[in-house]
Amino acid sequence: MDVEIALDRILPHVEKPARYTGGEYNSIVKNWTQVPYRLALAFPDTYELGMSNLGLAILYDIVNKEPDMLAERVYCPWPDMEGAMRREGIPLYSLETYHPLTDFDVIGFSLPYEQLYTNVLTMLDLAGLPLRAAERDEHHPLIIAGGSAVYNPEPMADFFDAFIVGEGEEVILEVMRTYGGWREDWDQALTPLPPSLLYSSRGAGLCGPPTAKFGRGSEGHPAKHDLLRRLARIEGVYVPSFYEAEYNADGTFAAIHPTVPDVPARITKRIVPVLPPPVTRFIVPYLDIVHNRAAIEIQRGCTRGCRFCHAGMVFRPVRERPLAEILQAVDDIIAQTGFEEVSFLSLSSSDYSKIGDLVRETMRRHGDKRLSIGLPSLRIESFSVDIMEQLEKGRRRSGFTFAPEAATDRLRDVINKPVSTDALLQVAEEVYSRGWTTIKLYFMIGHPTQTMEDVRAIARLARQVLAVGRKHIGKKANVRIGVSTLVPKPHTPFQWVPLEEESLIREQLSYLRDALSGPGLHLNWNNPRETLLEAVLSRGDRRLGRVIRRAWELGAKLDGWQDQFNDAAWTQAYQECGIDPDFYARRPRALDEAFPWDHIDVGLKKKFLADEYQNALAGKVIVDCREHCFSCGILKTFKEERKQTPDEMWGCPAVGHRRTGAPLRILESPVPVDESLLIPLSLALTPQPLSPKVGRGG
Amino acid sequence: MPDPALQRLRLTYGKGEAIRFISNLDLMRLWERAARRARLPLAYSHGFNPQPKIANAHALPVGCAGENEVIDLWLEARVEPEEVARRLREALPPAAQLIHVEEADPREPSLQSRVCAAEYRAQVQTDEMGHAIAERVQVLLAAQELPRQRARHGKPPVIYDLRPLLLDLRLRGYGNGEATFWMRLRAEPGATGRPDEVLDALGLADVPRRVARERLIFAEFVQVAPASAAPVISDDDTDPESPLE
């Protein structure tokens, strides 16, 4: 094959060529000509990140189990490989069979976070595909996206034919089946596209005029229009070209409404009432990837209700996986993959009701096989010495990570993460007194009601923790402090909060740099410009499509990588498109302002979020909703699903047995989290593990 | 140190085209995981960061396939070589082909210390005339010295002489725009020739190529016993000591 000859020439000269060659154990290579429906699963970042994404592994497993479907993988090439592919005219190809992306029926992108939007454009362009959905017809693959970022799909609405909102396990097959039915009906009318030629649009002219006519794209193409109509009937599928956005005279968003009959005004996310069996036949990478291990989701969703936390809101309700199923999966994973480590994933692992039994039994069965257990995000109150010591049998670790997120008791009440400073210091005693050397603390600045006193408290608390370490192990003790800036995310109680002013962020970071210098202390922080981009892209509307495209044309790519982030390209793109980023990120919002993501229904009532926002400003704390149901909307939205599910598997009370409660004051201990936390269906991982955000606050 | 309590197995295998770009470190992980899937009781080193006792005879250059590569594995408990072969064949990715398994004397010096040369085959795409290439092969072999530069990651390049590393070189075939070379290169610690460098010296630097190592040549006797006959692979590029990162 020509592609392979060209690869022979370029692969010896690119970094990590094994990213581009596939052939891993458990990768599934089906007979291309005998399988009618072909899906490319695309992760718009590097192989190492994409291969660490549990959501895509789940979909790969599910689709490949269907005899008449295949799923193959494709990732975003690093710039050296991208350049070489463009020089050689090699179109983007799948790792299993080296087929160009244009040969697939459906291309499904995972969008776990916003910083990889420009990589989607790189990949479409490198595949020879027109970037805008309106420029593609029925001869092109259907291009869809899912994942956590898709809970506000609007900024990427120009580029995708459809979005899958919510959990993908069931709906992915419905989409493929719908596609199959459509193709059978239209088979005569569809002629194949000529062999793909490398199409390059990068560097094309300035931003076009506003895409006012957007939404009429498929009408000139009856076959494609019919496909999109069929897809829009699937619950959880959002076809953006069937909707039109309206804006007020002052530029604020007014409303979005359907432009074709029979499509829903609101798109409710999909959930699976019971977690499907876990993946055990993971693809085993040759390269060392970000998370080089197997992962089992032990629980989905979280009921703690931290007010800044996107995952905690959009992944409700809590569903538990039975202990026996997890233990069986661990046995199978070891036999089928040979991985040395298994991670038990959850937004809050210790909330899993049988966490102690799980760890003990796994160690009893596999401890002698040198198996390590990863337990991201344990809460300290159930993080017993017993579990610590069980984990220790697997692999030596240097310490633990905690995420108090704010340094004063007052501010932790505001964010509803009510952990006392005393409890954190007690945990530090436990950790250092057992000889572990490092505690890592995560904080955010820019919470609502934060004062400089709360920022100073970060430095004070870090030094107090270090003092505990010094007392036990002297100079060996370390405290690592990670400080990020609150990005107010859609569908959270903080969606009304403005991003902190850049001058204030810089002032606070500069204070912390001075206050946290010295032996034993290590501070990492985020570049405020990258934070701004994340805020704009997560809070944006359709008008941002032009900005994303223009920034990409100007060279923005791999925006999640500190060494690739191109602030100048984004600044120029905002200017050329007449968009003020602060309008999106820093404008205070009235409680009744319409948001561009309001038509995406994650199951939460806007009233619940608004009440929680007001509780935040009043410093009121609410407890875990397994103790008191706050009627967030989940049970109402998913009452049918709840009825089908055994009580012990679902965190919300059974329908008809409401427990409701008012804000309460309670006290809890801090939550250690591991940044390796992977969230179901591809929210997740920022790329920092590969490109540590050290010492470059700008 | 050699541990007579452990079973030492010597595996001959092929590293196929599909995995020619994986590094030596990746290859160690491939074997460790394959052994775990095959339920072989791999022996591990002691200490904070136990590593499996696996020792590859000689790292293949990245991008190069291998037809008869040799690796030693140590097991904690005896398993018949035929049984090892049977179980491993089911557990290896298709591109890694197990050719032979035999028991080796635990006291024998390491494979690494015994490798002295390697033979490679290189198929190169070129439109040049066969006799022109053959002539350059002769010029190369007739040279007294072949000073060359070797680029090093993050360090200044080193100047070295390729000629003493080149033991033999032949143009094995030519036609259809492709030339096939065969070469024997020294492969000793600190004196290892690389096939790409020979191709570069032939003026075939940037042409598409497929290179395969046909076999390794081992010295029968080693005068000086190496410090460790069972080297433990520990040059891990991850840092398992630091789960926080």
Ligand code: SF4
């Ligand atoms: S419905 Fe009640 S119990 Fe369920 S997630 Fe919402 S607040 Fe929690």
